[in-house]
Each structure stands twice: as C-alpha cells, then as structure tokens.
Amino acid sequence: xxxxxxxTHEGKVLSVPGDGTAxxxxxxxxACSGCQAKSVCSAGKSETKVITAKCDAPLQPGDNxxxxxxLSQGFEALLxxxxxxxxxxxTAFVAALLAGAGELASALISFAAIGCWYLxxxxxxxxxGEKFEFKIKV
Numbered sequence: 001x002x003x004x005x006x007x008t009h010e011g012k013v014l015s016v017p018g019d020g021t022a023x024x025x026x027x028x029x030x031a032c033s034g035c036q037a038k039s040v041c042s043a044g045k046s047e048t049k050v051i052t053a054k055c056d057a058p059l060q061p062g063d064n065x066x067x068x069x070x071l072s073q074g075f076e077a078l079l080x081x082x083x084x085x086x087x088x089x090x091t092a093f094v095a096a097l098l099a100g101a102g103e104l105a106s107a108l109i110s111f112a113a114i115g116c117w118y119l120x121x122x123x124x125x126x127x128x129g130e131k132f133e134f135k136i137k138v
Contacts, residue, residue: 006068013063053134066137
C-alpha cells in the first residue's frame with residue numbers, strides 16, 4: 001500500500017499475547033504532526049496510546065515497529081466520532097426549534113440526541129472496532 005494511503009505511527013511492542021496480535025504503545029504527538037485532523041482529534045491530546053495490532057512476524061516486548069492503518073479507516077473514525085454527532089446536534093436543535101420548543105428545550109433535546117448517539121456507539125463498540133484494523137510493519 002503506498003505511503004499516502006496509510007496512517008503510520010512508530011511504536012514499541014509492550015506484549016505479544018500469541019494470538020496473532022501485539023499490544024503496541026505509540027507516541028501520538030510526533031506521529032500526528034503531519035495529520036490534517038490533529039486539531040480536532042482526541043488522540044492528539046495525549047502523549048501515548050496503547051493499541052492492539054495484527055502481526056505476522058515474531059515479535060518480542062521492546063521491539064520497535066511501525067503500525068499502519070488505512071487512511072479511509074481514519075476518515076471513518078472521524079466521521080463516527082465527530083462529524084455525525086455535530087450534524088446530529090445541529091439537526092436536532094433546529095428541528096426542535098421548528099417544532100415550537102424553546103431554546104433551552106431545544107438545546108437539551110440536541111444534547112440528548114448526541115448522548116443517544118454515543119451510547120449507540122458504545123453499545124456497538126465491538127462491532128465498530130472490527131472495522132478498524134492496525135497492522136504491524138517490522
């Protein structure tokens with residue numbers, strides 16, 4: 001896969017459970033410097049993240065690796081985490097106002113709509129998580 005079609009992070013292997021995956025700690029701050037979405041991404045606000053990535057090569061804890069994810073998966077995560085909730089917030093607020101609710105009630109309705117969205121995402125986290133796949137390149 002060409003470099004422009006992937007999101008890459010340098011990381012260190014923390015553990016290898018033996019099921020074809022590895023727990024990898026990535027340093028987000030340096031890896032996100034070239035990303036267009038870093039200002040709105042919650043991953044950009046922390047120093048390290050621990051992710052589970054698929055690996056074919058034999059790895060040991062402490063090995064330095066490069067973790068890759070398809071760029072389209074990054075955009076899908078951005079859509080689920082930020083864009084859809086924003087559209088839902090505005091739509092619910094305007095719909096409630098047009099239905100005759102006051103501003104306070106409309107705001108509460110729009111926050112409830114976002115709460116329902118994030119609850120649904122949380123309930124479906126296993127299913128959603130299956131779509132996002134990190135791969136290790138040694």
